[in-house]
Amino acid sequence: MFKKILVALDGSQPSQNALDAAIRLAEDYQADLLLFHVMQMPIPADKFESLSGKLGSLYYQLKEQIEGFAARLFQEATSKCASHSIKWQKRAVWGDPAGEIIKEACNGNYDLIVIGSRGLDDVENWLLGSVSQRVVRRSKCPVLVIR
Numbered sequence: 001m002f003k004k005i006l007v008a009l010d011g012s013q014p015s016q017n018a019l020d021a022a023i024r025l026a027e028d029y030q031a032d033l034l035l036f037h038v039m040q041m042p043i044p045a046d047k048f049e050s051l052s053g054k055l056g057s058l059y060y061q062l063k064e065q066i067e068g069f070a071a072r073l074f075q076e077a078t079s080k081c082a083s084h085s086i087k088w089q090k091r092a093v094w095g096d097p098a099g100e101i102i103k104e105a106c107n108g109n110y111d112l113i114v115i116g117s118r119g120l121d122d123v124e125n126w127l128l129g130s131v132s133q134r135v136v137r138r139s140k141c142p143v144l145v146i147r
Contacts, residue, residue: 002112003029004111006034007114008097008113009037010097015115017147023084027084031111032087033086034089034090036091038101039067067092078090091104101113102138111141113142114143115132115135116145117130117146118130
């Protein structure tokens with residue numbers, strides 16, 4: 001049923017729960033698993049890149065910290081995967097989380113996306129929406145949202 005599963009990771013507890021569920025599904029269906037993380041600047045990169053001096057330096061420091069977080073996230077996730085009999089890969093990209101998850105799922109012909117649910121309150125949810133909600137609305141393949 002599922003041969004290729006994409007699990008979206010962001011370091012949150014729901015994301016950790018999603019990884020656990022994705023590992024179990026990958027084992028059950030002998031599916032390949034992609035550990036996928038989207039790195040995002042809190043301020044658009046083009047606002048920093050053209051700057052020099054302290055702000056330009058700040059941009060590169062921030063970028064390095066975000067990439068370091070991704071490396072630590074993958075280290076934890078791959079150690080979990082290594083203790084199971086599954087095939088897995090990892091990939092990190094820069095961009096809008098929901099958009100990049102959808103793009104990867106479509107381009108990679110994934111059978112399932114597993115993603116953690118974020119605990120936004122009703123007002124935040126109404127104003128912002130969540131990554132998982134946007135993925136569910138726009139995905140062409142099934143999405144399993146884990147709390």
